[in-house]
Amino acid sequence: MAVVAPLSDAVADLVADGDTIALEGFTHLIPFAAGHEVIRQGRSDLTLVRMTPDLLYDQMIGMGVASGVVFSYGGNPGVGSLHRFRDAIENGWPRPLEVEEHSHAGMANRYVAAAAGLPFAVMRGYLGTDLIAHTRAREIECPFSGEKLVAVPALDLDVAIVHAQEADREGNVQLWGIPGVQKEAVLGARRSLVTVERLVEKLEPRPGGVVIPGWAIDAVAEAPGGSEPSYSLGITERDNDFYKFWDGLSRDRDDFRAWMGEHVIDGAAA
Numbered sequence: 001m002a003v004v005a006p007l008s009d010a011v012a013d014l015v016a017d018g019d020t021i022a023l024e025g026f027t028h029l030i031p032f033a034a035g036h037e038v039i040r041q042g043r044s045d046l047t048l049v050r051m052t053p054d055l056l057y058d059q060m061i062g063m064g065v066a067s068g069v070v071f072s073y074g075g076n077p078g079v080g081s082l083h084r085f086r087d088a089i090e091n092g093w094p095r096p097l098e099v100e101e102h103s104h105a106g107m108a109n110r111y112v113a114a115a116a117g118l119p120f121a122v123m124r125g126y127l128g129t130d131l132i133a134h135t136r137a138r139e140i141e142c143p144f145s146g147e148k149l150v151a152v153p154a155l156d157l158d159v160a161i162v163h164a165q166e167a168d169r170e171g172n173v174q175l176w177g178i179p180g181v182q183k184e185a186v187l188g189a190r191r192s193l194v195t196v197e198r199l200v201e202k203l204e205p206r207p208g209g210v211v212i213p214g215w216a217i218d219a220v221a222e223a224p225g226g227s228e229p230s231y232s233l234g235i236t237e238r239d240n241d242f243y244k245f246w247d248g249l250s251r252d253r254d255d256f257r258a259w260m261g262e263h264v265i266d267g268a269a270a
Contacts (some may be wrong), residue, residue: 112184163227197232
């Protein structure tokens with residue numbers, strides 16, 4: 001059963017150096033507050049996993065948190081490149097970064113396999129591309145039809161962190177909007193943390209709502225505005241200007257470090 005705890009305590013208890021960790025969210029519900037707490041607590045050598053790394057992973061990579069990234073797309077959505085991510089790949093700053101790039105379908109299938117407790121997922125894809133040569137995906141043959149297929153290994157996650165709109169006092173979580181792979185990430189990880197906009201006495205079912213039961217979660221932390229500058233549908237709005245601001249700021253190492261020191265390391269929200 002999930003424990004309701006302060007965010008700093010939850011991160012301290014659940015995230016360790018060297019972990020493989022997914023901070024998931026697709027378009028909205030991106031767990032910025034939790035990621036910033038990971039940075040503040042000085043975690044290092046993390047392998048960051050996410051379908052769509054954007055500004056949060058740019059910040060974590062630029063602060064030297066990550067030694068590797070497993071992903072299927074990386075960019076500043078609607079704006080352009082992730083300049084700290086690029087600097088790490090191209091120049092090894094602030095440290096060299098190993099990358100493993102998949103398709104969206106490949107990453108989604110890897111999450112699903114982990115959530116189901118299976119060693120791999122089978123899919124049609126990757127054949128005829130160089131993804132097999134550059135990942136751990138393998139060509140296999142269907143034992144029934146002889147069709148050539150591809151197996152992608154389940155993600156081996158130490159920790160999953162997601163953001164949601166609300167949780168009740170027992171740690172049951174509900175999110176709505178674009179669901180992404182938050183549920184699969186939590187179910188497939190050894191340890192999990194969910195930050196929420198609010199705690200409520202009782203979850204009220206919503207059309208399209210996804211409920212993650214408290215028994216699948218280690219800790220829930222209340223973090224109002226915890227997805228900003230992304231958004232939590234129905235509660236907060238996306239800060240489009242910040243995404244454009246980040247494109248300019250993050251191009252310069254010194255400007256980036258100064259901004260992170262003032263707005264993240266000192267505890268202020270982005």
